[in-house]
Amino acid sequence: MTYSDLAYEALENLKTLQESFRKDYHIDDYSHWFYNQSTELLRLYNASEEAYFKYIPVGTYSKSSKTWMWAWDNEDSVEQSKYDTLVLQHYGVDNDFEKLSNGYFDSDECDGWKFTALAHQFLGGIGGYKVTSDHLEIYFLIMEKKELHEVKAIEAKLIECEVHGEIRRAFICQHLNREVKTGFEEAFPTYRGMVLEEDDDFQAWCDECEKIRIQHDGWSDELMEFAEIKLVCERCYFEIKEFNTEEE
Template identity: 55%
Template sequence: MNYEEFGKLKCEELLKVQNIFRENFKIDSYANWFYDSETELLRLYNDDEDEIFFRYIPVGTFSLKSRTWMWSWFNESSIEKSKTELLVVKEFGNENNYEKLKEGTFASDEYDGWELASICLDFLNGIGVYKVDTDNLEKYMLIMGIENHDSPKVRKLKQKVVECGKHGHSRPAFVCDHLDLETPKGFEEAFDTYKGMELEEEDDFQAWCNECEKIRLEHDGWNEESEKFAQIQLICEDCYFELKEFNQIK
């Protein structure tokens, strides 16, 4: 069987599994998502009373900008340990000379992600596939099962996040006290961000308004005076990106 026939067969099998997955867990009913690479958990939620946690294996990513696919086992930035489980798929690709299964990265399109995920689902007995969309990047996850709300992994995950009255538990972020959803004031960041991005261990989402940026530059950076003017506040990641969308002056 050539690769095109094999891939088509696995996509047809995924369609059946995916329909059951969507129906059983009502995944389309959740407005928000968050995943943690360290615990390898995906959280789908509307609020803290309406949430579900899944264990996942990262399959790979498709870049909308470069139009390329990258397997997670090839991606040095992917810290999930479970990605090595995909090497059985790579070995199968080597045995059958299926280029897309044995090459770490290659020119691709949006359809390859689902096809490659469908093959992984068959090999690793997943219960479904979930795709996370961020700026110019699609991340495909093989869902392996539900994680109980009171499990050590979930408790560890919630220790790493802040509790927001509006959004529930989400990653922490820091903004100046002047940013709000009433009047756009500009949005300066420590580095370019997008929702759901993976952060280095020492990094946090940080932003401040245009006036804070003027004061910061006048004082050659952050010091006691510029920080006093900014009055940095702790918020959640979801609030951060709401502020970013509203305050960016285009």
């Protein structure tokens, strides 16, 4: 199959899907949008109603430079799900489709929906959505609608960091810092951008706390008092982790 055949087929499929997406979710009733890269949620709203959707960022088309940039190639895109779109990149490499294998290139207005359609072909979802911000057209693959209580649960796990903005929270003992190495014990092995189960949080403590934890066979009241667990943002957490675990 050539690239044009593939894109044509994907676009036809998306057109059908868009009709039911717009009708079933009353998409055209909402005149405003807001998206949050930390929660990967798109909020559509008007004066009286709102709806939330989980999205995967597909990419952006710049009307000023007439270029396309895939989300996986975009450093400003912090959504972890952008890496899901690498499946298209790999397919592009295997089949020599440059528009899929390259991250950034000259393009035109038609490409955005084509790429969103292709993303749907590979990743599924319930529709596509485009927002325009200044000279940028930003394309999203909409994966599912989220109910308000689900949105609240996701947002409750965010923290506003002065340095890193509003992102996921993490828990650390008061002794962990970025100046003096104190050791770094974790509730479970972690890595940057890790997807957590609903009941899980990033949690870490120092060697001293760990000693007491072993002595007390768990988190005793005394240890809780000593540890004085505090909240930091996810990125601060990993900065502290890297500082404490790097080789001399």
